[in-house]
Amino acid sequence: MSGLTRTGVLLAVVVGCFLLDFAGVFASLHQAIEDARFEATSRAPSGDVVLVEIDATSLGEVGIWPWPRFLHALLLDTLVDSGASRVAFDIDFSASSNPEDDAAFAASLARAEGKAYLAAFRQYSPATQQTSLSLPIAAFAAHAQPVLVNVQRQGTLVTAVTEAIATSEGAIASMPSVLAGGQVRLEGVQEIDFGIDVTKIDRLTAAQVLSGTFDRERVAGKTVIIGATAVELRDFFTAPRFGTIAGPLIQVAATETMLQNRSIIRTGPWLALAAAVLVVGLSGLRRKPKLAPLIGICLAVALASEIAALALLEAFGLLISTAALHLALLAVMVVGLIERLKHEYRRRTEFQARLEFIAHRDVVTGALNRFGLLSELNLRPAAPESQIWLMRLQGADTIGAAFGQTVRDEMLAEIASRLATLEFNSVARVGDETFAVTAPAGCCEASTGAEAIRGVFADQFVSGQHAAHIGVSIAHAHAEADWSAEQLLWAAEMALLTPGASDAISHYSPALREGVERRRLLDGELRRAIGTGQLHLAYQPQICLANGTLHGVEALLRWTHPRLGAISPAEFIPLAEETGFIVELGAWVLQQACETAASNAWLGRISVNISGRQLGRAGFAQDVATIVAASGLDPTRLEVELTESVLSNSPDVLFTLDTLRECGIGIALDDFGTGFSSLSYLATLPFDTLKIDRSFVRDLKEGSPNYKIVKSIVELALALDKKLVAEGMETAEEAQLIGALGCHYAQGYWFGKPALIEDLSVTFKTPRLAG
Incomplete structure (x- = not known):
């Protein structure tokens, strides 16, 4: 889109917004903005006006409405006697009551000596389709000045009062004008400043005044307006900022406006229109204006206009209309956004084929x-x-x-x-x-x-x-x-x-689904097994091949479920590894093993298997040291077993292993020969013991390939000054061959199956190196 075309489109949008504003389409937005401004410029009342309200309590105590006019006389006498400078009634006295009550009220008005004012108002009659003037009856008007209480609306909102109207007997000024002593204009409009907080007006109930139970100093020297605020009397209007308020409060707000010289001046949208045209001109300077600067300009203009409008309202009472400006600025941003989206659409279309390819490929x-x-x-x-x-x-x-x-x-x-x-x-x-x-x-x-x-x-x-x-x-x-x-x-x-x-x-x-469901079941049950007595440790002996004595034990986790029975570690350990629960489970095993070894009279070593997930956790070495210290176990009795698959030359792994060894804890390389680690790792990894995997020991025969492999492993370990443990020992011949090669220790069913720690001390009273 060319700059000239864009400018034309934006101008049309702006003019359209202001035409809609003139048509009243944005009335609710106007109201919201005005409410916010009045709230932001909130000010306290002067304190010179007191409202005596005929509320629900007052109505209830009297019991009837309209009230007998001797009660109005009592109100007036009490207020005048209390020192009120003026008393204005926002109540209709255009019809006669019973003669006695009317006479009592007329006498009270006479005693007020010009301090009392009675409401007069114009009203439209649908029946006659004419406007008539309601005035106080002659008996009352002889002693009290009639004052106009008509209000002016913008839409549904009361925003002003009529200053004065002409009658055959002369002009009648509005109640606020008379009470505030201001000059009036015939058929003039007095805008009300709703920034004055009418909720803070000093208020007395009519019941308090009638009973005399009020502080008379509150009305001394003050202007008093008496009116109905009870809901059942239906004298309510909708006003800016405050919503629905009683009619007398409108008169109070207008009076306070004149007392504080805060008459509001409403301006048209012309300043706002000029600002909108300026934005359109700036956006048309470039052929392809960027969206972000355009939005920035629009937001800045919107913010500046509201700040300026707020300052003008506070300082001079100017109420500037900016609703159309904000909507015009929004429309300008939308047009800019649409133009940007069109550009983006063209750009994306050019790369659609490439994006389609990327959507189907792993990055x-x-x-x-x-x-x-x-x-x-x-x-x-x-x-x-x-x-x-x-x-x-x-x-x-x-x-x-x-x-x-x-x-x-x-x-x-x-x-x-x-x-x-x-x-x-x-x-x-x-x-x-x-x-x-x-x-x-x-x-x-x-x-x-x-x-x-x-x-x-x-x-x-x-x-x-x-x-x-x-x-x-x-x-x-x-x-x-x-x-x-x-x-x-x-x-x-x-x-x-x-x-x-x-x-x-x-x-x-199809049967596989059952297996998957079992794995899900076991996952949940395993997490509940800790602390419920379902898990326990069994210990497999590690025998010194030189003398047949018990050198150490390996702690092995066992799970007996109350409903499923014994569950193989080959089933639940991989599941725990996969779900990450192995970290919590491994910590429990380590704690149990250390506490058992520390409390047992036997002083041999205890081996505990550690998973890769545990080893990879930050602070793992410190966690192990904390568990060992809490159990009271001598750390030199503990040995952690790690498989080749979890080891590497990474600095973090080496640091963890070094820290464990510094604590006195031994490191064993488990299942050696089945992993894929480089043999060069053996020279740099800090470990103490090599465990030969059972696959090399099973059916071991002298001269067999496995025998040669085992011999090489033994020679390598001895050359590196590492201890050796052979796993899976099931026959005396295997034990003798392994021992003859120079292996230090062995474990397997030949020496004993995993059992409770107390059972091992009985089993190994006699070494078992031969059949």
Whole structure:
């Protein structure tokens, strides 16, 4: 849009707003702005005017309405006797009552000697369609000046009073004009300043005055207005700022306005129109004005106009109309926004194809993302015949913690690149640590695809100077006839939730749902098991192979559910690892083990397994030291066992291990030989003990490949001055062979199954190195 066209459009919008304002469309906005200004310029009354209100209490005490006029006489006499300078009645006395009461009131008016004023008003009669003037009856008018109580409205709001009207007998001035002593104009309008807080006017009830139970000093020298405020008398108006208020309060507000010389002057919208035109001119100076500066200018003008309007109202009583200005400025901003949106639409259209590509791709790896995979599967004609392999990475989070997020992302990208070389239809990253590949149903068997996938993860993943092996769990699902792509992916994800052997593949089956439900059940029950007596520790002995004595024990967690019975650690430990509950569970195991060892007479070492999640927590070493100190256990008796998969050369891990050793706590490298750590780690990692995995010890025969591996491990550990523990000892022959190789300690069923600590002291009264 050219600058000239934009200026023309904006001018048309501005003029339209002001025309609507003249038509009264923005009346409610005007009212809201005026209310806010009156509130902001709030000022106290002068204190020279007192309102005597005929309220509900006063009506109730008298019991009838209209009141007998001798009561009005009593009101007037009491107020005059109390020193009131003027007393004005905002009550209709245009009709006669009974002669006695009228005479009593007339006498009271005469005694007031010109201090009393009675209401007069013009009213329109729908029947005659004429306006008539209601005046006090002649008996009253002879002793009291009639004063006009007519009000002026803007819409539904009372904003002013009529200053004076001409009658055949002369002009009648308004009650506020007479009470305040101001000059009047025939048919003039006196605008009321509702910034004067009429809620703070001194008020007395008519009942108090009639009974004399009021402080007469409150009316001495004051102007008093008497009027009805009871709801049932229906003398109410809607006013700015205060909403619905009684008619006498309108007269009080107008009187206070004149006493404080605060007559309001209402101006038209011309100043506001000039400001709006100025904004339009500024926005048309540039061919493509930026949205932010335009909005800034509009907001600044709106704010400045309100500040100026507030200052003018406070200083001079000028009430400037700015409603149309604000709406015009809003319209200018909307036009600018529309123009900006059109520009953005054009820009986005140019990049639509690129955005579509990005929407279907994972940013880190370049592979399909979850949405992209589902879209591709749904678009294929043979989608129901598809099969999918899902892979969950193992150890990727440890890589991020050890080497940083950048290294982790580069290794994830390498995984996607390797998978893309296989003969699958699609490669996708469907979760933070989950990949997927798809193929037609007849392409290959599930096991064949899984074997190809495992080949991808056989070699290390390298990023710069960092290298790491990443494990993988694989699940497979085959689409059934009525399945959508979402159902196929869901089935594979459900299968992936089922733990299996490291070299196995999990398959989806209808029965799998039951397994998933069991895992959900166990997750909840495990969290409630702590503190309910369902968990306990069993201890497996570690025997010194040199002399057959009990060297130490390994604490093993056991769970006996009251309904489900004994639950295998192989089932609930991985679940706790997956959900993160292993941190709380591991802390409980450590505390129980330390307290048990400290309270037992036996003085050997106790080993406790530590998970990667525990080791990765900030302050872990301090937490362990705190638990050990609280239990009273000698820290040199404690040994924490860590698997190779959780270790690295990261500064944080090394610092944690060093801190533990400084406390006297031993470090054991568990399941050695099954992990993927570089052997160079052994020279730098601060550990004390190497535990040979049971897979090398099972069926150990002299001269066998496992025997040679074990021998090499023993020689390596001895060369590094590390202690050795062989796991899985089940026969005397295995114990003798391990001992002959120079291994220091061993554990396994040959020496005893895990048992309570008190049972172990009985079992090992006699060493058991041979059958």
